[in-house]
Amino acid sequence: MSTLDDLLRGGRPASHHAPWPRVTVDRAAWDAAIEQLAGGHLTLLGLWPDAATVHMALLDEPAQAVGVISLACDGGRYPSVARLHPPALRLERALRDLSGLIPDGLPDTRPWLDHGQWGPNPEPPDYAFLPCEGEGLHQVAVGPVHAGIIEPGHFRFTVNGETVVRLEQRLGYTHKGTEALMAGADLATGARLAGRVSGDSTVAYALAFARAVEAALGVIAPPRAVFLRALMAEWERLANHLGDIGAVCNDASFVLMQAHCAILRERMLRVAADAFGHRLMRDRIVPGGVTADLDAAAGQAMRELVADIRRRFPALVELYENTASLQDRTVTAGMLGPELARQYGAGGYVGRASGRPFDSRRALAYPPYDRLAFDVPVFPEGDVNARVWVRIREVEQSLALVEEIVDRLPRGTLRADLPQPGEPREGMALVEGFRGDVLVWLRLGADGRIARCSLRDPSWFQWPLLEAAIKGNIVADFPLCNKSFNCSYSGHDL
Amino acid sequence: MRKLLFASLIRPPLTERPPSPDDAALDELGRAFVRISRERLGRSLSIRAIDAGSCNGCELEIHALANAFYDIERFGIRFVASPRHADVLMVTGPVTKNMGEALKRTYEATPNPKWVIAVGDCGRDGGCFAASPAVMGGVDAVVPVDLHIAGCPPTPTDMLKGLIALLATMTGKA
Numbered sequence: 134m135s136t137l138d139d140l141l142r143g144g145r146p147a148s149h150h151a152p153w154p155r156v157t158v159d160r161a162a163w164d165a166a167i168e169q170l171a172g173g174h175l176t177l178l179g180l181w182p183d184a185a186t187v188h189m190a191l192l193d194e195p196a197q198a199v200g201v202i203s204l205a206c207d208g209g210r211y212p213s214v215a216r217l218h219p220p221a222l223r224l225e226r227a228l229r230d231l232s233g234l235i236p237d238g239l240p241d242t243r244p245w246l247d248h249g250q251w252g253p254n255p256e257p258p259d260y261a262f263l264p265c266e267g268e269g270l271h272q273v274a275v276g277p278v279h280a281g282i283i284e285p286g287h288f289r290f291t292v293n294g295e296t297v298v299r300l301e302q303r304l305g306y307t308h309k310g311t312e313a314l315m316a317g318a319d320l321a322t323g324a325r326l327a328g329r330v331s332g333d334s335t336v337a338y339a340l341a342f343a344r345a346v347e348a349a350l351g352v353i354a355p356p357r358a359v360f361l362r363a364l365m366a367e368w369e370r371l372a373n374h375l376g377d378i379g380a381v382c383n384d385a386s387f388v389l390m391q392a393h394c395a396i397l398r399e400r401m402l403r404v405a406a407d408a409f410g411h412r413l414m415r416d417r418i419v420p421g422g423v424t425a426d427l428d429a430a431a432g433q434a435m436r437e438l439v440a441d442i443r444r445r446f447p448a449l450v451e452l453y454e455n456t457a458s459l460q461d462r463t464v465t466a467g468m469l470g471p472e473l474a475r476q477y478g479a480g481g482y483v484g485r486a487s488g489r490p491f492d493s494r495r496a497l498a499y500p501p502y503d504r505l506a507f508d509v510p511v512f513p514e515g516d517v518n519a520r521v522w523v524r525i526r527e528v529e530q531s532l533a534l535v536e537e538i539v540d541r542l543p544r545g546t547l548r549a550d551l552p553q554p555g556e557p558r559e560g561m562a563l564v565e566g567f568r569g570d571v572l573v574w575l576r577l578g579a580d581g582r583i584a585r586c587s588l589r590d591p592s593w594f595q596w597p598l599l600e601a602a603i604k605g606n607i608v609a610d611f612p613l614c615n616k617s618f619n620c621s622y623s624g625h626d627l
Numbered sequence: 628m629r630k631l632l633f634a635s636l637i638r639p640p641l642t643e644r645p646p647s648p649d650d651a652a653l654d655e656l657g658r659a660f661v662r663i664s665r666e667r668l669g670r671s672l673s674i675r676a677i678d679a680g681s682c683n684g685c686e687l688e689i690h691a692l693a694n695a696f697y698d699i700e701r702f703g704i705r706f707v708a709s710p711r712h713a714d715v716l717m718v719t720g721p722v723t724k725n726m727g728e729a730l731k732r733t734y735e736a737t738p739n740p741k742w743v744i745a746v747g748d749c750g751r752d753g754g755c756f757a758a759s760p761a762v763m764g765g766v767d768a769v770v771p772v773d774l775h776i777a778g779c780p781p782t783p784t785d786m787l788k789g790l791i792a793l794l795a796t797m798t799g800k801a
Contacts, residue, residue: 248725250724250725250761251761252761278710278729282678282690282706283686284678284681284683284686285677285678306723306725307680307720307723308725309680309756309762310756310759310762314756314758314759322755329682329684329755330682332681332683332685332686332687332780333683333684335682335684389628389631389632392694393631395694396695398691399691399694399695406782412688413684413687448630448631449631452628452631455628456628621683622678622683623681623682626725
């Protein structure tokens with residue numbers, strides 16, 4: 134009997150929650166779950182408010198099992214998870230801002246997404262950064278508007294000469310109230326919003342949203358749609374990884390790599406536009422299936438581009454490996470230890486470059502990945518170099534996956550009909566985006582509209598680790614370390 | 628590395644490959660741009676990109692402007708790190724309330740004459756986030772906008788077209 138089973142057995146199961154169970158627990162079981170999290174026996178997948186209830190999604194890694202526990206908040210309060218398990222801290226600060234529920238014992242009560250521009254605080258709060266004192270220390274404030282073409286966020290560095298003593302992030306600048314817009318929306322609107330949580334992961338989010346809706350309604354997407362979705366997801370992963378490999382090198386002032394990787398990425402986007410009608414494949418995945426088919430010519434174009442990338446990519450990998458000045462920047466820079474990666478349940482290349490092998494395509498084997506052959510590359514070193522290598526190896530894996538999917542693409546329809554639920558139903562999905570696992574949980578009302586939808590980006594568990602990874606590095610290496618994490622601001626800020 | 632660099636020397640540049648219709652349009656856009664920008668700004672235009680709350684989709688396509696296919700720098704257009712160096716602000720996103728002040732200050736830090744391009748459907752009117760109480764609306768909810776480039780996100784070609792359209796309207800202001 135696994136740790137998670139023990140927790141779930143004691144609770145009252147929700148009537149329609151798929152594919153994993155959700156149970157309402159009492160305070161004692163909630164506390165027990167927090168202890169299991171703090172003890173490293175469970176991994177936190179998500180934590181979100183729902184009216185006067187708080188839900189917590191848990192992963193039992195050895196058992197590869199997922200479950201949700203829910204606690205009714207008496208008087209709008211509940212025992213804080215972050216009190217004993219720091220990875221929940223920002224989730225709880227955000228939850229407090231958005232729902233007004235109070236996590237009792239929350240170690241940091243400063244607002245997070247609420248900057249005093251909307252919501253309960255009418256005035257911009259005097260945001261006190263954590264104190265960092267010592268001889269010769271000074272602060273460097275960066276953002277929210279950054280020098281490059283990137284998203285907005287504030288970084289407060291405390292430095293001693295060149296060396297970063299502490300980085301504190303302040304995020305929330307791109308908060309768009311996405312979850313509030315989801316409430317009461319129809320499924321088409323919901324799918325559009327989900328695809329705009331983080332633009333670089335538009336396929337992953339649309340897929341996670343669609344799978345959650347289908348789980349709630351008990352619908353299975355047609356086989357052709359399932360394969361086309363995976364094709365888009367792998368295409369998105371490839372385009373992003375190729376872009377990132379170049380961009381990381383660019384932040385080490387090695388522009389040649391960026392120039393070559395950007396060419397490969399651009400070719401992928403052009404083929405995607407020809408094949409699916411949109412360069413980023415946005416709005417192509419909807420609940421029930423997909424809206425775009427792949428014709429024979431487009432399939433052939435994808436095959437040819439994969440073959441071309443296979444020809445060109447090894448020379449770039451060799452260039453990366455054999456350029457001493459570049460290796461000098463990436464090897465041992467931005468170290469993230471395996472303990473923190475495990476504790477935070479870091480997904481994607483951040484986790485897998487620090488020895489955490491989790492990949493939801495493998496661990497939860499959602500279709501069609503249960504029928505496809507691929508490896509999950511893992512590196513133990515935890516530096517920028519390892520995060521580049523995870524991407525390089527994943528490019529190779531995804532190229533093979535694309536070939537296999539195109540070859541085995543089943544015939545048939547593209548969309549299944551969605552029934553009216555007739556009663557409230559809940560669904561959940563975990564999908565592996567290029568950055569890590571995206572979690573979508575939702576409850577549909579009897580009328581089929583969205584009653585509540587929570588979207589958790591992998592960045593929630595990666596941003597705090599960047600603060601740890603940058604410690605002891607020089608300020609000039611921050612862009613490099615930051616790019617190697619490439620966390621989403623918009624996905625986090627919602 | 629030598630091999631790669633050498634190959635780049637003997638291979639024709641990507642931008643001059645036998646053009647598909649798209650590339651031909653791109654080439655034409657480029658020539659038109661060079662003519663107008665020489666008249667107005669002495670062959671250079673500095674752009675500062677500001678994300679005022681976008682989903683980062685528009686940023687991906689702005690980045691693509693720099694790749695070998697579009698090679699925006701060949702037109703004398705470059706992205707600069709500070710608004711104080713900029714002629715044009717390219718602003719993306721529905722402007723979130725949390726970014727309103729930062730956008731306003733960035734605009735104020737940009738010297739005159741200056742132009743603002745609102746990029747993307749969200750930049751136009753807030754897009755699918757317009758109804759959110761955390762969002763102020765399109766870019767013109769905070770700063771005056773000279774040009775909107777539609778799309779979700781607009782393609783790099785759309786953006787190039789937009790930049791030329793902007794130059795054509797500069798006559799009165801420059």
